[in-house]
Amino acid sequence: MSELQHVKLHAGLYFLAALLLVGQANWFYLVGDYDRILLPALLAPLLITAALMRLGQPETARLSAYLVLVCGYLLVAIELPGESSLAPFWLGLPPVLTLLLLPLGPAMLLNLTLTPIWLLLGESLLDRDLALGYLSLVMVAGLAPWEILHQRALLKATDPLDEECDAIRRSALHDRLQSECERAELLDQRLAVLVIHLPQLEMASEQFGAGARRALLTSLCDTVLRCSRDHDLLGREGEADFWLVLPDTSENGALLVRQRLKESLQSTVLLDTGRVDSRLYDCHLGKGESPQRFLQRLQITTQRHAES
Template sequence: MAELQHTRLHAGLYALAALLLVVQAAWFYLVGDYDRILLPALLAPLLITAALMRLGQPETARLSAYLVLVCGYLLVAMELPAQSSLAPFWLGLPPVLTLLLLPLGPAMLLNLTLTPLWLLLGENLLDLDLALGYLSLVMVAGLAPWEILHQRSLLQATDPLDEECDAIRRSALHDRLHSECERAELLHQRLAVLVIHLPQLEMAGEQFGPGARRALLGSLCDTVARCSRDHDLLGREGDADFWLVLPDTSESGALLVRQRLEEALHRAVLLDTGPVETRLTDCHLRHGESPGHFMQRLQATVQRQVNG
């Protein structure tokens, strides 16, 4: 949902920029400045095209960003030499626009590469202080996206939850399972793991897009949460493979959970993919078995499920 809102926001901003260019072209016409009408009149349809491309697949979304960037560069190249009072605004627009539309690394490289071009276009309007201000803006503006990437990497390193669903990620799953194995051995308790495979997941993403993929993952996680206990743990082992860790659970208890899950998932019907198909296998920790060997058995079970 957040990704969809982000996509619509970008498309709306591109469309708003196109509207502003239409207004600018109309203003030039009203004031009789006919020589400056052509460029905004040509750029407006390009921005509308970029807005439509932003709503498409990820490949077209990337192309839309480059298209908007080219339109912005052309507009700045036209306006910068003619603006004396607004030179700082037009000079500062390219680096900020580049950082908003491109990843941090390519954006910084492009900003530094194009610095001589913008300074050359505005050479009649610039002084040393303004040129130094431009270079400072290029460097300082890059700090904000850098800090965002830094905080995101810290969050990903510390957040145990998977990025696409409510299951915990693979590294956290292995750590928790290792602890549960040691706990079961120490307290002489039983430990079961339900191995779940979603064969529809890859097809859902390829044929119906990321929305259907997220819906399928969400349906699985919600159903598991309803059919399991509070201290049971669902983790994502692979793209379409999940482990449901069942502490202090006997073979008969694990079988009951498996049957309950199979029935609940079969009743779950999604708009794009239909009934949710799963392959479930229950595995049990053997007496004296090491956590590493148990995980190897679980991974071998996953491979058998993937191979059908």
């Protein structure tokens, strides 16, 4: 699920919660329980505000989550002491709601801190088993987001692709380059690497934001895909530096790829940054050169041209 879909889902849930509170207030009015109308009537506009904040700037996302959390806490604080039949529901709502709205660390700390408050509010309704069940819920409910974070970290560590674009990450690039060097030596083939530097990348991020940065990276990857062969490999060496590994490619072949890629990038015009500016340099594996020496030479070349 994309980030935009997450935002819309959260905002939709906040709107739904506001509608439920409006329905609860109307129900209290219909049954004549007028003393309980005020709280849901006041919380519903707050939840609508939180939903609108969630749809706004990314900086307001955390504030909207805290606003929803405060609304939930107020509702539980009012309903828990007076609802004997629904005591398990109201008691279990705060820790689950906290884990859904906040990161794991702050959520667990807040749940443990507020445990005495919820147990005191429901003291007249709780028995020993229910209190132990609440404490177990606080601890066990944290295992699900912890496992999700663990799986994300594992996927990030094993995924060869870069986080921002379709190039492979630096560690995977070095491993593949060493394999290609060994393969070229074993089969007596030539190996070329095209060093690509994007001088506009830092400027695009600082002046136009993350959207322009992603557009620039996407343009580079798409252009490389069009101008290279299926078995060529694009990897990200640095923030704005890329290596295009060209197996079994002569010097003339590398020059042709370099020229074709440079012309394609120059003809690409983006909304924020304009024409894509790039610096391209080709390096070739020397006869009998070790993979470590070739890698070192590539890194020196990349750094020298990035600083020029």
